[in-house]
Amino acid sequence: MANLKEIRGRIQSVSSTQQITKAMKMVAAAKLRRAQDNIMRMRPYAQRLNGILSNLSQGADADVTGGYGEQRDVRRVLVIAITSDRGLAGAFNSNIIKTVNQLMQERYAAQAANGGVSIMAIGRKAHDYFGRRGELVGNYTHVFQQLSFDTVRAAAEEAMAGFRAGQFDEVVMVYNEFKNVATQIVRTEQLLPILPPAEPATTTAANANMDYIFEPSKEEIVQTLIPTSLKIQLYKAVLESNASEHGARMTAMDKATENAGELLKALKLTYNRGRQAAITNEILEIVGGAEALAASR
Template identity: 80%
Template sequence: MASLKEVRSRITSVQSTQQITKAMKMVAAAKLRRAQDNILRMRPYAQRLNSILGNLTALAGEDMVSEYAEQREVRRVLVIAITSDRGLAGAFNSNVFKGVNALLQDRYAAQAAAGAVTVLAIGRKAHEYFGKRVPLLGNYQHVFGKLSFDTVREAAEEAMEGFRAGQYDEVVMVYNEFKNVATQIIRTEQLLPLVPAELPAGAQATSNVDYIFEPSKEEIVRTLIPQSLKVQLYKAVLESNASEHGARMTAMDKATENAGELLKQLKLTYNRTRQAAITTEILEIVGGAEALAAGR
């Protein structure tokens, strides 16, 4: 049985840890509110932009050719893995690692075996994990320190330039989508080449929206496509940011509860140990008194 000093030391240590996890939970909750507001504002804009782009592309028909829609034999792949800069968020980062590994095994096994897979790691955890396994594109370890559209735009432009130059035949994103505080969903989305919108069987590529084009629909689409790709990546980063804070808040809440349960057990152990020590002392005193009485 542990000594009273050892049990007291463990109780003090667990109490300190509980205070830290409780504080981290409060910080994560404050950051989550801001991150959740950002992604809720971003989603309608991104969806509307994609809708407009789809309508314009449908109106343009086969006359509209984009360098970002070129379908090529997939020999080289760029995977954009979005994680966090810090840990202590449960399975948040490891789920992204598993998602990328599953993608490479199921969809890009031949490219991975040939060493033709590159990762654009957004977040320090992704940079550290994939930097030991595959070639990396760029350095975006600390995007979330000062998260802004300009920072994410640089990453998107680097991926887009690589696709245009023929360095990559497909660009895929893997990230956590924010559903609620306790739930994050791993998403795998193809960024490049552009995937045509699926139409119902028998439907024609037409639009009911009547647009007035200035200067021309071709010029507008050429401008909208790069902007849409950048917004799509920025939205994925915002989803990941909100998911990170939700996952960390949940993890720290669970850690605080576990610390409370451990404290109950330690205090019970302390009381039992203290009671046993007192009982032992009483028995020693009684035994000594009886020995003195017998010697008289």
């Protein structure tokens, strides 16, 4: 059994750690409120934009998509892995890395064997991991330092330009979708080529009765909306990941604080028992000494 001095040192160490985890939980909670507000405002906008684009794209010619809807044999793939810059968020980052590795081993096994899978890492954790293992496209470790649409747009434009130039035949995103503080869902979504709209019959019939006036033209509007929609999709995924990160860190730090409290209870109990045993031994020694002294008389 450790002596009392060692136990006191462990109690002080665990107490300091508990204060740190409690402070990190409070910081994550404050950041989560802002991040949650941002994604809640973005979701309706992104959904509405996709709905307008789907309505306008129905019945349009194939070349109206500006090349973003071109279906090819998938030989080269770009995977956009969205993680955080920091750890201490439970399995938040490892789930993304695990999912990307599964994609490379299962869905894109043939492409990976031929070196046809590239990674665009948004977030330092993904950049550090995949930078040691494969080819990285661009450097976007700075995105979360000052998160805005402009910082994400550069990544979207690089992916879009690579697809149009034939460098990639398919572009997919892997990110954590924010559900609530305790739950984050790993999503794998295809960004390019854009998928044809699949609307319910009721929605299509309702839209058929609507009389649109296009200015300047339907084709030009669609060609303008598609790049904007693609950038919004990636920006929304980054906002989802940002909110998920703070939720995961808040949950992890809350659990760490609870575990530290339980450990403190166990250490204090051990310390008190050791202290009582030491006091009992001292009393026994005094009593034994007194009895020996009395016997010697």
